[in-house]
Amino acid sequence: MKEALVLNASYQPIRIIDWQKALILWFQGKVEILEFHDIEVHSPSQSFALPAVLRFKKFFRPYYAFGVKFSRRNIFLRDRFTCQYCCKIFAEKKLTLDHVIPLSRGGAHNWTNxxxxxxxxxxxxxxxxxxxxxLRLLKKPIQPKFLNQSEIPGMRSHLPENWIHYLNLKVE
Ligand SMILES: [Zn+2]
Incomplete structure (x- = not known):
């Protein structure tokens, strides 16, 4: 797990990014780092602890500024690690992505399919x-506006320990 959870200035979780992007945002001075992973990366002259939780200094309206990145993990997060057909919760490694309308029949590779x-x-x-x-779908797949996973049972084991606090904060 080398990804970083990104919070808005208001502490609302808005997305998960990879560590390279996290360091770039930090170098650009756009974010403050609230938590670190116990992992370091080394450049020839310096080493950096990888950021685990970042907070934007400036407030963005998540609806306009960001979509949640379309990725395997974010689909699992949206669906709460629950198979949308048999409705059971699985460990991440036992899960797959399914195209509702198969790709071979012109189905799209996007949030709604x-x-x-x-x-x-x-x-x-x-x-x-x-x-x-x-088969029937547990729920209609949609594009999430932001990540808010605070009420998901069984989520803890899937996420870094130092993200939990921020995902549970009540944000107005
Ligand atoms: Zn299933």
Whole structure:
């Protein structure tokens, strides 16, 4: 886990970024670092502890300034590590991404067509449509406006310890 959780100036969690991007934001003076990982990276002359939690100095309206990045992990987060077909929660390594309308049938690779599925359900569905596979989605996939995972049971084991506090803050 070398990613950083990014908070708005108001402490609202807004996205997860990789460590390179986190260091760039910090070098640019746009963020303050609230927590570090126990991992260092080395350049020829310096070493840096990797940021775990960053806070923007300036307030952005998340709706306009950011979308949540479309990534495997963020889809799992949106779907709460729950297979959208059998409705069970799985460890990240047992989860896969499923295209609701298969790519082979012109389905898009985006937030509204990609869902979390366990490998069993993914295999069962194969390249069939929902109707053909006789499967239903737990919920309609949408593009999340920001990450707010504070009320998710079982999330703790998936996230770095030093993120938890910030995800649980009540932000107006
Ligand atoms: Zn499943």
């Amino acid at each position: 990609v869902v979390t599925a366990c490998s069993k359900c993914n295999n069962k569905k194969g390249s069939m449509s929902l109707k053909e596979a006789n």
